[in-house]
Amino acid sequence: MSQPLWLWIIAIPMAFVTSLLVKRALQAKTPADNDVVLYLLITMASMFGGAVIYFLSPSVVSIVEAVAFNAVLMTGGAIFILHRWTEGSLDEEIGKITVAPSQGAASDVVADATTHDAGTLRVGTRAAVISLILLNEFLMGWAFVLASGSFTTASGSSAQAALSTFSRVVGSDWFIFTMVLEMIFSVYMLRKNLPKSFFLIVIGQSIVMFFAPTALNSANWVTYSIYLGSVAMIGLLIYMYEYLFKNKIVTSAIRGYFLALLALYAMMMAGIFVWIIQGSALVFVLSIVGEMILYFNLILSKGSIESSKSRSWLTDPWWVFGFMTMTFVAEYFMGALIDMQYYGTGFITGISLAPISGSIVTQIGAVFYDFIIYFGSVTGSAWFLIMMGVEMGALVVFKIMITRELETKIRLVLVIAAYFIYSIFLPSFVFSSSIASIPFLGWSMGVGTAGAVAPVFLGAILGTYLITGVLSFLFGARQTCSVFCTAALMYQGTFPDSMSAFNRTSKLGRKLLTSRMSNLYKIVSSIAIVSIIIAAIASYLNSVGIISFTFFGTDIVFFLYIFYFNFLWYIIFISIPFVGTYGCVTTGYCHIGLFNQFVSRIGLFRLKVKDPTQCVNCETKDCAKACPVGLTDLPGNFIKSGQFRSHKCIGVGDCVSACPYENEYFYDVRGWLREKLGIKGSNKHGQPHLPVIGSPVQAEQFAGREANAKT
Ligand code: SF4
Numbered sequence: 001m002s003q004p005l006w007l008w009i010i011a012i013p014m015a016f017v018t019s020l021l022v023k024r025a026l027q028a029k030t031p032a033d034n035d036v037v038l039y040l041l042i043t044m045a046s047m048f049g050g051a052v053i054y055f056l057s058p059s060v061v062s063i064v065e066a067v068a069f070n071a072v073l074m075t076g077g078a079i080f081i082l083h084r085w086t087e088g089s090l091d092e093e094i095g096k097i098t099v100a101p102s103q104g105a106a107s108d109v110v111a112d113a114t115t116h117d118a119g120t121l122r123v124g125t126r127a128a129v130i131s132l133i134l135l136n137e138f139l140m141g142w143a144f145v146l147a148s149g150s151f152t153t154a155s156g157s158s159a160q161a162a163l164s165t166f167s168r169v170v171g172s173d174w175f176i177f178t179m180v181l182e183m184i185f186s187v188y189m190l191r192k193n194l195p196k197s198f199f200l201i202v203i204g205q206s207i208v209m210f211f212a213p214t215a216l217n218s219a220n221w222v223t224y225s226i227y228l229g230s231v232a233m234i235g236l237l238i239y240m241y242e243y244l245f246k247n248k249i250v251t252s253a254i255r256g257y258f259l260a261l262l263a264l265y266a267m268m269m270a271g272i273f274v275w276i277i278q279g280s281a282l283v284f285v286l287s288i289v290g291e292m293i294l295y296f297n298l299i300l301s302k303g304s305i306e307s308s309k310s311r312s313w314l315t316d317p318w319w320v321f322g323f324m325t326m327t328f329v330a331e332y333f334m335g336a337l338i339d340m341q342y343y344g345t346g347f348i349t350g351i352s353l354a355p356i357s358g359s360i361v362t363q364i365g366a367v368f369y370d371f372i373i374y375f376g377s378v379t380g381s382a383w384f385l386i387m388m389g390v391e392m393g394a395l396v397v398f399k400i401m402i403t404r405e406l407e408t409k410i411r412l413v414l415v416i417a418a419y420f421i422y423s424i425f426l427p428s429f430v431f432s433s434s435i436a437s438i439p440f441l442g443w444s445m446g447v448g449t450a451g452a453v454a455p456v457f458l459g460a461i462l463g464t465y466l467i468t469g470v471l472s473f474l475f476g477a478r479q480t481c482s483v484f485c486t487a488a489l490m491y492q493g494t495f496p497d498s499m500s501a502f503n504r505t506s507k508l509g510r511k512l513l514t515s516r517m518s519n520l521y522k523i524v525s526s527i528a529i530v531s532i533i534i535a536a537i538a539s540y541l542n543s544v545g546i547i548s549f550t551f552f553g554t555d556i557v558f559f560l561y562i563f564y565f566n567f568l569w570y571i572i573f574i575s576i577p578f579v580g581t582y583g584c585v586t587t588g589y590c591h592i593g594l595f596n597q598f599v600s601r602i603g604l605f606r607l608k609v610k611d612p613t614q615c616v617n618c619e620t621k622d623c624a625k626a627c628p629v630g631l632t633d634l635p636g637n638f639i640k641s642g643q644f645r646s647h648k649c650i651g652v653g654d655c656v657s658a659c660p661y662e663n664e665y666f667y668d669v670r671g672w673l674r675e676k677l678g679i680k681g682s683n684k685h686g687q688p689h690l691p692v693i694g695s696p697v698q699a700e701q702f703a704g705r706e707a708n709a710k711t
């Protein structure tokens with residue numbers, strides 16, 4: 001039998017036994033039961049510790065040392081526990097189980113000889129159990145790495161050697177795969193202790209952990225584990241987003257768990273990135289250890305998961321900000337890792353950076369330049385966008401499933417199609433070399449998108465503004481902001497959409513409400529427009545040789561594009577809790593958006609209501625509440641003129657879907673043509689409705705009276 005095989009024959013039962021001990025700890029009926037669990041864990045640790053002593057230097061002497069080590073630890077543990085029993089202090093110190101208020105969930109947790117629905121081990125006992133599990137795994141992993149002959153002693157100082165050994169062992173298949181097995185065994189054994197959603201989250205976590213690239217010494221494993229691990233993590237993130245969308249009220253323990261898990265995933269992805277670039281797995285393995293602590297703490301404290309204080313996560317902007325930031329960091333490094341697998345490590349190591357030298361101003365400029373270029377190289381890459389697209393696109397699919405309006409459903413399908421075809425597939429995989437010569441496609445975000453404002457590209461650039469301008473005139477700015485722009489996909493899924501509440505609750509968000517151009521809006525939009533115009537002129541003059549000006553070798557308008565859309569855009573996105581959703585529209589910082597929005601304002605697009613009287617009698621004003629841009633002046637305009645036109649309206653359509661009376665509808669070139677040609681539309685597309693008054697129930701009654709009157 002090969003060596004690894006017999007080692008696995010030991011490792012798998014050990015994982016099972018450890019899981020049984022975890023279950024046993026949680027089901028302890030008496031304090032003595034807890035001691036038995038701790039003692040067995042100590043015994044296992046001493047056994048593997050002895051094996052490590054032997055394998056570090058196999059000889060008769062080391063066998064004797066190992067046996068002695070075992071005997072001392074096991075006997076010492078037994079004496080200590082016997083002493084505690086005879087002292088009678090056990091109840092107070094380690095064996096006692098505190099009982100959390102029952103939430104009514106079925107549970108097999110038993111405490112202090114009494115059956116309870118939910119229990120949680122006392123912190124000290126929990127910490128002891130978790131520490132011993134980790135120690136066991138570490139010693140077993142170390143012993144097995146040594147036994148399988150794949151361990152080489154690190155050079156350097158003893159501290160460096162210790163860290164290297166720690167990284168090597170925790171990053172090994174013996175530690176990681178065994179931990180995965182323990183997670184699966186224990187979560188299955190204790191499944192009744194966890195809400196179903198958490199059971200699935202833990203299964204997702206174990207799959208993510210299984211695809212640890214450090215686990216196997218194989219280039220193929222590294223590549224496929226990064227791809228498959230990313231897929232698993234994206235799936236888990238989607239599940240968590242949807243969980244939060246469906247459960248606005250969550251306990252503080254769940255919020256804490258989600259935040260800690262995302263922070264560990266951010267660390268994990270950054271750790272793999274560092275490991276691939278520099279060879280050090282320390283950050284990665286620390287994230288693995290952190291994840292195990294988080295997991296076992298969850299399993300051993302089920303009571304607090306369900307019984308801790310509950311509140312809406314939408315009332316905790318700092319938590320949401322932390323969650324969004326950690327998610328973004330994890331995704332950033334995930335995108336970089338996939339890019340490196342697809343294009344080669346040179347994708348990152350080959351990024352041309354400015355040297356940090358010269359005057360202090362030059363050095364500050366170089367640091368800024370390097371940071372933005374490094375950041376933007378990943379966020380602007382095809383694989384980062386694909387990864388984000390899959391994640392946020394899934395949330396858009398969920399949104400389609402709950403959207404009422406056919407027009408909005410169709411638009412959301414177009415959003416997904418535009419994201420993948422228009423923003424990724426065509427520019428990155430089909431036209432990548434000639435993209436700058438193609439209007440609309442090459443310059444999707446206006447000047448700067450595809451490079452310098454050089455004479456050779458003027459036709460493509462002007463063509464872009466012409467095409468997008470005509471489309472905005474006919475259909476409104478929604479053709480850009482709610483279909484073609486990647487922002488549409490990012491903002492319109494279920495989870496981001498639910499955060500539109502921050503437009504009304506955050507201090508800054510409230511300042512940006514309504515169609516009004518606040519001072520802040522005027523300042524931000526002016527800076528955006530002026531900066532892009534100056535940069536475009538400088539870029540042109542530089543291209544024709546009149547001036548010689550670049551920013552550390554990069555065309556100034558191209559750099560500005562990277563800064564605005566590959567960096568600042570994401571900062572605004574993760575700042576939703578403080579800015580609200582669609583910060584790009586509400587602050588006016590996006591120049592191409594501004595262009596389309598102002599063309600739209602003078603174009604044919606607007607929102608109309610079939611009956612303004614209905615808006616007068618409407619008590620809920622759901623349209624205003626639903627708007628993700630925060631256009632709370634919708635009802636007032638409907639009442640006043642029966643329509644709503646605003647440069648900030650990007651036609652998302654949530655207001656149309658939200659109107660309980662189906663009173664509101666879109667109007668654009670199609671409605672205009674119908675009017676001009678005298679074609680009567682359906683009720684949903686322009687045909688004035690019979691006036692209905694009050695609630696939907698009254699509306700039905702009214703419709704009934706109408707029907708009776710006709711018969
Ligand atoms: S304002 Fe700009 S970034 Fe925002 S949705 Fe519109 S085009 Fe996209």
Ligand code: SF4
Pocket residue numbers: 609614615616618619620621622623624635638658659660661662663664
């Ligand atoms: S929710 Fe409907 S009826 Fe009420 S104000 Fe808005 S458009 Fe009018």
